[in-house]
Amino acid sequence: MLSASNELFTFCSMWILVHSSVQIKPGRGHLASPYPVEIQPTLHPNGTKQCFPQTIIIGVRKGGTRALIEMLSLHPDIVAAESEVHFFDWESNFEKGLYWYISQMPFSYPHQITVEKTPAYFTSSKVPERIYQINSDTKLLLILRDPTERVLSDYTQVFYNRLQKHKHSQPIETVLIKNGEINVDYKAINRSLYYIHMQKWLKYFPLTHIHLVDGDQLIRDPLPEMKKVEKFLSLSPQINASNFYFNKTKGFFCLRDNGRERCLHESKGRAHPQVAPTVLAKLYQFFHQPNKRLFELVGRTFDWH
């Protein structure tokens, strides 16, 4: 283990203070250098580098994180990691060190912002401190969706994952209800208790560093939400109405980038299971108080049930 002791490192045009408490495991292979190999940007001959992301989409799972990162990538000053990196939440990846994390990032020019999305970060309790310790200036994007809708989407995702493995799934009502009450042990329900997870992030990051995207609005009308994201990231206003068109067959907005049109993968925007109206009403009621607590925490409301 390498223990960095309150040193300042210049890194992709930002300064990172590595706190003395941070224990960073060395990545593979050390170079003769005054700096730990983990935090050296990887240079490319054309002047691009791989950087620690200046902004991270932390969740929420099934909130619309893929749509958000794809839409943000329409901006010429954004470069995005292609897949979910799971650095801060999976021990097996975290142990590989910061150099490994950065090596997962795309190459970028100095004026560009690197972004990665791993929706599981939002609900993983170790992640806020880990990101903070590396760069407390990281700008966080969190896309939230009606918590009930998110639970149904979560169930649907697991249902299809299991189907692929030829595994049987329990009917949705069976997992939602236990002994006549909402089953709080069901992970999908816990993930939708946004205020619990948000409290953990607010211990480390002020609200000014966390931009909340309205996932339901992003589905209905993506442009206004994306303009707010541009502003939060101090990007020039580049994303515009011509970047989006509604695809009637898919029932969602799709993207137009330099004349090339594309919709998100078919796994995005699946039909959700029918839920008995009484169970659905119970679920809406269950989330009422937790939602209020979130609204108080973040100083805004959402148009949820």
Ligand SMILES: Nc1ncnc2c1ncn2[C@@H]1O[C@H](COP(=O)(O)OS(=O)(=O)O)[C@@H](OP(=O)(O)O)[C@H]1O
């Ligand atoms: N434009 C567009 N096209 C397709 N889908 C869209 C779009 N905008 C938002 N969404 C919603 O994104 C939901 C999936 O969320 P995530 O990408 O965060 O899922 S994941 O956690 O990464 O698996 C996905 O949830 P489901 O509807 O349950 O499939 C979509 O509702």
